[in-house]
Amino acid sequence: MEIPKTITNTMMKKRFRLSEFLAEKLITATAFISFAFIVLIFVFVFRETLPIFSAPEPAVSLEELGEQETYGDIVLSDAERAAEEKEKTKVAAEEGVTVENLAGDRWQPISGKPKYGLLPLIVGSLKISLISIFFAAPIAILAALFTAAFAPRWAKETLKPAIEILAGFPSVVIGFFALVVLATFVQDIFGLEYRLNAFVGGLALSLAVIPIIYTISEDAISAIPKSLTEASLALGATKWQTALKVILPAATPGIFAAILLGVGRAFGETMIVLMATGNAALLSANPFEPVRTMSATIGAEMAEVVFGETHYNVLFLIGSILFLFTFTLNAIAEIFIRQRLMKKFRGS
């Protein structure tokens, strides 16, 4: 708001109003909540993973878990707590979660000798994301190009609501559709052994990813100055030449950002993969085998796990990895959307 200085000075400087002051402070403080919670998410998701790294980590026995669940540390003083922690560490020093265990290729958290190999889960998440992007990216980007470059009015007005509807589908609905309909369909086509597998999950996931890639690509394409496309058309290029040789290259940074955000969404999505991928922690490259992703592992196992147990901490570790990964992707995407696009068009 630009009010001339003279006016604001005479009007507002005269007296101090408590209500004004309080309103501004309260609103500013409330605005701070979003930031505070981002910090808290960081702190609290990582905090629960810490016991893993205070090596050698105790494999907590069942009796101890009973104590831990009540969170007795509220009453305990710090010194007492430290002493208790030390003792626990001593008790079961040999059966810890080591880096070796975490880097293993088996995820068997509930067995005599629990194995917390994250490799199959990470590979699973990557596999699913890759499959979903493989389908979603071409569909969404070309559809966005179609809307921007060729589509007649009626087609635009059908596609836009369709995208909004697709974006509005709760993921559990897509997951349900994949589980009940898509899985059978895919199995019949390819004659597969497993109904639920990475391919079905990825395909279903692409339904959730398409709206993101489409929307951001479309934004990037429509952010291109008219002068560019008009110049191309004026030089005698046809519509499709302009689309392929001017619009698409100019929108590349934005489209790249769109794909990154799509990967981030695919990587973090839980319900669809939980319902449609079969959830077996197999380490394989075959897209037609069941797969267990990081997000689905948290979703499926967290409810049954005992608070404070190693398994519980490892699930938080998986959550931290998910968080960091999507955070990084979003940050990179933001840089691409903001800087590259700005530089390219607003002339630097």
Next chain:
Amino acid sequence: MTKKKLLGGFVYGTTAFFAFIIIAAVVIVMTNIVAGGWSSLTKDFLLGSPEEGMTKGGIFPAIVGTFLLVMIMSIAGVPIGTMTAIYLSEYASQKSIFARLIRFAVNTLAGVPAIVFGLFGLGFFIQFIGTRVDGVLYNNGELHWGQPNILWASLTMALLTLPVVIVSVEEAIKTVPRELREASLALGATKWQTIRKVVIPNSITGILTGAILAVSRGAGEVAPILFTGAAYFLPHLPSGLSDQFMELGYHIYIMATQSPDVEATRGIQYATTLVLLILTFTLNFSAIFLRYKLRKRIIT
């Protein structure tokens, strides 16, 4: 020239085909769910409780649970989101580090996977705050607040939907013409009076849109409530904030994956999915409609 035309036709055809795929996918999913759920969607189903180990009966507790969830979520989230949007558009100078920090936080919040919100709800609300509240209030090792319940689930969901509210309220506030604010200030109103009497009443549609979109998102997300409060089956409705609750999305997930006889309850699954779909649809369309009205205001 003909080769050029052929290529042009090819490019046009391919892009159009991909656009068509999206529309087809939407139509297929919707038709399938409507066709599968329509016949089971009776009054008894909507107003009855699950019976015989959830193989028969209705989904009334899940509907009530979802309703309560989004209500508590909105009560917590909409005021915070609205005030943050007011701060960003009215008080913050665009260059200040504080404002940029908050914008960064809102963007980040929007990108955090839903399941991570669930972990946060568990680690922060339940394990950190809940157990301490129990320690102070009861101090006998009993769990009241230190366990999953509807309050913690709603607050987790409020956090997840906060960016939705902020973005859409801010968008609405931006459409309030500057002249209105200036007129108000020129008449001697203070900044806060201007915000309260001019800016907020004029962006009420946007606040409403934000709330509706948040509710729609909140009703559709399941991952954050998997372990912060949703229950498999409850014989009674939640009677307080420290009770667990049934929820539509969670009900679909449970019925479709964990129920002992998945095939026998297909009808219930489809009908529940249809109810959830109708709910989110109605909400989304009213939001789109409101936003459309808002946009029209900018032009005229």
